[in-house]
Structure formats: structure tokens, C-alpha cells
Amino acid sequence: MPQSSLEPAVMQSDLDQISAPQRDMPKDEVPVAHLCENANTLSPNPGPQTVETETFERSGDIILEFLRTNVPEFVRLSAVRKKGWENPAGDTYFRKQREAADHADEKLSAVFYNMMKGIGTELHRKNQALKIKGTALGQKRILDMCMAPGGFLAVALEKNPDAHALGFSLPVSQGGHKPLLLSSRNVDVKFMDITMLAQDMGVTDIPSDHPDSANFISQQLGPQDKFHLILCDGQVLRRHGEFRAQYREKCEARRLTVTQLAIGLEHLQPGGTMVVLLHKVEAWDTVLLLRDFSKFSTVRLFKPSRSHVKRSSFYMITSKVQSQSAAAAAAVKVWKEVWRVSTFDLKGEMKHNWQEEEPSAKDVIDEFGDQLIRLRRNVWKTQAEALERATFIKG
Numbered sequence: 496m497p498q499s500s501l502e503p504a505v506m507q508s509d510l511d512q513i514s515a516p517q518r519d520m521p522k523d524e525v526p527v528a529h530l531c532e533n534a535n536t537l538s539p540n541p542g543p544q545t546v547e548t549e550t551f552e553r554s555g556d557i558i559l560e561f562l563r564t565n566v567p568e569f570v571r572l573s574a575v576r577k578k579g580w581e582n583p584a585g586d587t588y589f590r591k592q593r594e595a596a597d598h599a600d601e602k603l604s605a606v607f608y609n610m611m612k613g614i615g616t617e618l619h620r621k622n623q624a625l626k627i628k629g630t631a632l633g634q635k636r637i638l639d640m641c642m643a644p645g646g647f648l649a650v651a652l653e654k655n656p657d658a659h660a661l662g663f664s665l666p667v668s669q670g671g672h673k674p675l676l677l678s679s680r681n682v683d684v685k686f687m688d689i690t691m692l693a694q695d696m697g698v699t700d701i702p703s704d705h706p707d708s709a710n711f712i713s714q715q716l717g718p719q720d721k722f723h724l725i726l727c728d729g730q731v732l733r734r735h736g737e738f739r740a741q742y743r744e745k746c747e748a749r750r751l752t753v754t755q756l757a758i759g760l761e762h763l764q765p766g767g768t769m770v771v772l773l774h775k776v777e778a779w780d781t782v783l784l785l786r787d788f789s790k791f792s793t794v795r796l797f798k799p800s801r802s803h804v805k806r807s808s809f810y811m812i813t814s815k816v817q818s819q820s821a822a823a824a825a826a827v828k829v830w831k832e833v834w835r836v837s838t839f840d841l842k843g844e845m846k847h848n849w850q851e852e853e854p855s856a857k858d859v860i861d862e863f864g865d866q867l868i869r870l871r872r873n874v875w876k877t878q879a880e881a882l883e884r885a886t887f888i889k890g
Contacts, residue, residue: 551779551780553856554779554853554855554859555778555779555856557856557857558777558779558782558856558859558860559777561856561860561864562777562868565864565868566868566871566872566875568871568872568875568876568879569777569871569875571875571876571879572875572876572878572879572882575879575882575883575888576882578882578888579887579888582887582888584886584887587887601673604672604673607644607646607672608645608646608649608675608676609646610802611645611646612646612649612650613646613799613801613802614646614647614799614802614803615646615649615651616650617799617800617801618770618797618799618810618812619654621797622795622797622812624768624770624795624812624814625650625651625654625655625724625770626654626655627654627655627658627723627724627767627768629766634658634659635655635657635658635659635723636658636659636660636721636722636723636724636764637655637658637659637661637722637723637724637726638660638661638662638722638724638725638726638759638762639651639660639661639662639663639725639726640663640689640725640726640727640729640754640755640758640759641663641664641665641689641727641728641729641730641751641755642662642664642674642684642726643662643664643665643672643673643674643675643676644672644673644674644675644676645662645674645676646675646676647726647770648660648662648676648682649676651724651726652681652682655724658723658724659681659682659683660681660682660683661682661683661684661685661722662674662676662682662683662685663684663685663687663689663715664684664685664686665686665687665688665689665732666686666688667686669688671686671732672732685715687712687715688710688712689729689751689754689755689758690747690750690754690834691707691710691711691712692711692712692714692715692754692758693711693712693838694711694712695712695714695715695758696754696757696831696835697831697835698711698835698838698839702839705839706740706741706841707740707743707838716758716762720762721763721764722762722763722764722767723763723764723767724767724768724770725759725760725762725767725768725770726770727755727756727759727769727770727771727772728770728771728772728810729751729772730748730751730772731748731751742841746837746838749837750834750837750838753830753831753833753834753837754830754834756771756826756827756830757827757830757831757834759771760816760823760826761818761827763816763818764818765816765817765818765819766815766816766817767814767816767818768812768813768816769792769811769812769813769816770810770811770812770813771810771811771813772808772809772810772811773810773811774806774807774808774809776796776807776809776870776874776875777871777875779856782859782863782867783853783854783859784811785811785863785867785870786859786862786867787822788811788813788826789866790820790822791816791817791818791820791822791823792813792815792816792817793813793814793815794812794813795811795812795813795814795870796809796810796811796812796870796871796873796874797809797810797812798810798873798874798877800877804877804878804880804881805878805881805882805885806878809874
């Protein structure tokens with residue numbers, strides 16, 4: 496199902512923090528030359544460090560301190576992570592996983608397909624998330640933003656046998672996974688790189704001198720195309736690297752993330768459900784994303800009990816989504832702008848105006864802190880227990 500392999504998407508981590516804007520710029524207009532070096536994958540405002548607005552790095556530190564003070568499960572996970580970082584065997588373990596994913600044969604692809612079916616089955620058993628609820632008017636529809644090999648979508652179709660599904664998938668010829676769930680009477684598969692869906696992301700004028708000018712894709716979904724369940728768990732695939740223009744390397748994870756979120760939310764039926772793969776539940780950009788979704792949907796988190804338990808990945812399940820609300824529309828607008836800048840600002844000369852400033856960490860804690868803790872406890876607990884059992888920790 497992922498646009499990548501088994502490795503986690505880079506939504507945050509060790510990228511450089513935001514550069515301060517030039518002094519002569521208006522407060523709400525900031526340069527974006529270093530947007531892709533910004534660790535803040537999804538946040539709309541890489542603004543200056545002032546008394547009113549803290550930098551991304553400082554906000555992240557405040558969130559981490561809040562969690563260390565209030566959440567024993569996070570303290571436990573932090574301690575076991577530290578052990579792993581100090582043991583080279585941990586690096587070897589994850590490197591071997593990446594190498595296996597990069598050179599997956601048909602047998603391993605089948606294993607991956609069945610693993611994703613297992614994750615989908617557990618997710619639904621614990622959250623009832625994949626069954627389209629209510630008396631939907633007309634055909635029940637599912638959109639899978641990054642389908643291959645298709646295990647997750649297969650489970651969704653089992654729960655909704657009368658539904659029709661549309662799946663996007665990176666072509667095998669460009670390093671994508673071979674789909675094991677093929678097109679049928681109730682499944683349409685479109686093979687394309689979704690990060691090149693310029694018109695769907697709101698851009699119609701493509702500069703003729705852009706490195707990818709011939710590769711952008713015409714509009715695939717119209718305003719009338721709505722779906723009741725949307726799956727967004729695509730990740731960047733290293734095997735796709737040789738087919739990507741050089742400018743994309745620093746921004747590709749961001750471009751893929753915001754493409755899935757923007758197109759998914761924009762085409763979700765009001766009251767529908769989105770399932771989104773995320774990483775590092777404690778990271779500042781992830782905190783902001785969960786907070787934003789909580790404004791217009793019911794948010795739950797799920798971490799599988801058997802697969803990827805040692806990794807930081809988890810699934811955000813958003814249900815009863817008010818996809819036509821002002822808050823949802825504002826989020827889509829920001830994600831499309833992040834995609835536009837990440838794709839077309841090749842010389843660092845573009846400017847953009849955001850509608851609202853990034854909140855301070857204190858405001859987020861005051862508003863969202865209790866919910867943040869409730870949502871995340873089990874994610875941290877599950878990962879901590881798995882790491883404690885790992886041989887590279889015990890050793």
C-alpha cells in the first residue's frame with residue numbers, strides 16, 4: 496500500500512531548523528528558500544523567533560519536557576530509545592530491514608501484502624474504522640492514495656463488499672511496488688506518481704523551464720468525486736530515487752505527505768473517515784497535525800501490536816470528519832501551498848502569505864495537552880515494550 500517500502504516516512508527529525516526572515520519583510524510574509532530544510536513538515540508558519548512566536552525547535556523542546564513531566568509511558572520509551580541509540584546493533588537491525596525492503600522479491604512482496612492485511616484487520620477490529628457507516632447515498636467509495644501492494648485496501652473492501660475503490664500507485668517501472676490487489680469490477684488502479692498531480696494541488700501554470708515540466712499530471716479528481724473512506728499511508732521509496740529530479744530529494748517526504756492530506760481531505764464526504772500513517776507522535780509537527788484534525792473530526796490513534804512495533808509509526812484515524820468546514824478548508828489550503836513552494840521554489844525566491852500563525856507550544860499544551868496525553872499513551876507503551884524485548888537493547 497505505501498508509495499514506499501517498509502521504512503518510515505521522514506516527517507520530522509534531523510533537518511535544519513527554519514531560517515529567520517529578512518528584516519525588511521512584512522510580518523506575515525516570509526521567504527521560503529529553506530522551506531525544505533525546515534524540520535516542520537506540515538506547519539504553515541516558519542516565522543521568526545520572537546517573544547510571541549517560538550521557533551520550531553524550541554516548541555518541540557517544550558512539548559518534550561511537558562511529556563517527560565506528565566507521561567510515565569513516554570519517560571519509559573525515551574529511556575529505552577537512548578539504549579538503542581547507544582548500541583550499534585540497533586543501526587544494523589534497521590539497516591538490514593531497509594536493505595530487505597529495497598530488494599524485495601515476489602515472496603517478500605507477498606509477505607508485505609499479508610502483513611498490511613494483518614495491520615488493517617487489527618485496526619478495524621479495535622476501532623471499527625474501515626466499515627463505511629450510515630446509509631451513504633449512491634455508491635460507497637474508497638480512495639487509497641498509495642495502494643500497492645494493496646493489503647490494506649483488500650481489508651477495507653472485505654468490510655465493504657458493495658463499495659467501489661480507486662487506488663493510486665507508483666508505477667513499478669519507476670520503482671514502485673507491484674500491486675497484488677489488481678483492478679477488478681470494483682477496483683480501479685491508476686499508476687502514477689501522486690506528487691506530480693499539479694492540477695489537483697491547485698497549480699495550472701507550469702514554468703516551461705521547470706525540471707519536471709513534462710512530468711506533471713493533469714487533473715484526476717473533480718469536485719464531484721467524493722469518497723467515504725480514504726487511506727493515506729504512502730511513504731517515500733528509495734528505489735524511486737533514480738527517477739526523481741534532484742531538486743525533489745530534500746522535499747520529497749513533505750511533498751508526498753501534503754499531497755495525500757490535501758487531496759484526501761478535499762475529496763472526503765462529510766462525515767467520512769481518513770486513516771493516515773504518521774511517525775513520532777511526540778514531534779511538534781505531528782502534534783500540530785493531530786490538533787488541527789481534532790478541530791473538525793474525532794481523532795483516535797492506533798499502533799499495531801505485531802508489525803512495526805519497534806518503529807515510531809502509528810495510524811491516525813479521523814472519523815466523522817467535517818470536511819466542508821472552514822477549519823478543514825484552511826488546512827487543505829496550507830497543504831497545497833506547502834506543496835507549491837516545495838515543488839516550484841527552486842531558487843529560494845518565492846514568498847507566501849499564511850492565513851494564521853503557528854501557535855506557541857504553551858497555547859497548544861493549554862488547549863490540547865490533556866487530549867494529547869490520552870491519545871498517545873498506548874502508542875508509546877507499545878513501542879517501549881517492543882524495544883525492551885529487542886536483542887539490540889537486551890544485548
